[in-house]
Amino acid sequence: MGTASPSRGRNRRGQGDRLREEIVATALRLLEELGDDEALSLRAVAREIGIAATSVYLHFADRDALVLAAMERSHADLVRACDDAEAAAGGPVGGLRARVQVMGTWSHEHPGLYKVLHESTVNQRCDMSFKMELGKRTVEAVQRCMDADLAPAGDAAAVALDLRAAVHGAVSMRVNQPGLPWEPLEEQVDRLLTKLAGLRLP
Amino acid sequence: MGTASPSRGRNRRGQGDRLREEIVATALRLLEELGDDEALSLRAVAREIGIAATSVYLHFADRDALVLAAMERSHADLVRACDDAEAAAGGPVGGLRARVQVMGTWSHEHPGLYKVLHESTVNQRCDMSFKMELGKRTVEAVQRCMDADLAPAGDAAAVALDLRAAVHGAVSMRVNQPGLPWEPLEEQVDRLLTKLAGLRLP
């Protein structure tokens, strides 16, 4: 860790975006380790890649722009993982369950990115409204269960909000106090799905 | 803000602990503003009080020791607020409801301290096991409801965990994305109490 890749050469003309990719990827790796956007230094990213610190400015206006780009990519990853899980499961109940479970496990498996995405101060400094997408899709998944009479009719938005809040909290507690003896996340999430959305799980 | 109190003089012999108090109180004020323990600088605390930065070392071994002391005090405050609310309410159901509602509102009203207490990296660096107290008392309050047949019998620890997780998440979302149009916290918490603990609220 920390040693620059020795094979790094200048990119060909027109290939300058490759460095951009590498910067975002490295920022993501460091943010996952740090779990805090304010702890990420642009110099550390450059050091890791083996370029001059100033080269970051070729692609990003400032530190915040880099963090924001990393968060957009990270969030897109999470949304895709949830969509894939829902699509792979059969039916509305299995779909909602898969979606919410992956929301939990993805976050639990990427504790650092989870913290930066949801708990760090970028949220205050930058517009991160792209995060609303995930909430929207959760509401839709709940609504599909209600429409199919597989969940008690009610306010789908409220149910989805409760689910998100509860899973968010369950993950946050585990991520922020990793030393404590927690119940497996999947068990708790299934219980929350039962109680909050009224699902009947096998 | 930022101007030292001009009336500050040296404390009398034997009164050295007064400065300690003032340092902790100032650290709490700044942490509430910052919402991040790593952003708190010992020099900023000293500046605010109007003492030399080195004077902090008369009472705290290092920056972490100061943050930890502030967090212990903050947590004690929260626990007392919850206990008082439960005591003031009548009966097990009112008591549990009051306790959980205050858990939410206290955190919502002290967003910065909430973040430092639950989401900042002190949790990784320092032993903060004093935080377990609040969880313990929540379990007991749930158990009292079950014992009085005012809540469906079940695993009180699991119910308390779900409640804590859900309230934690509900607060965290509001604190970290203050710009969004949230449902009033009290409404959501009452719904969570109903669904997760099976309480019948008036």
Place this chain on the structure above:
DNA sequence: TGTACATCAGTGAACGCGCGTTCACTGATGTAC
């Protein structure tokens, strides 16, 4: 085919800043005799 030139991809030195922490110190106040 040769060559001048524009452009692209990146560099390296330097700036000023605030930070945690160490160190040797100062001066008022209380106390033992």
Place this chain on the structure above:
DNA sequence: TGTACATCAGTGAACGCGCGTTCACTGATGTAC
């Protein structure tokens, strides 16, 4: 009652560090003529 002395409460200069950002630059590569 006077005075030497210990202690307490706090100071101020200095250290080395990593940071974000600016600036003028370099050298390879493709392109127009």
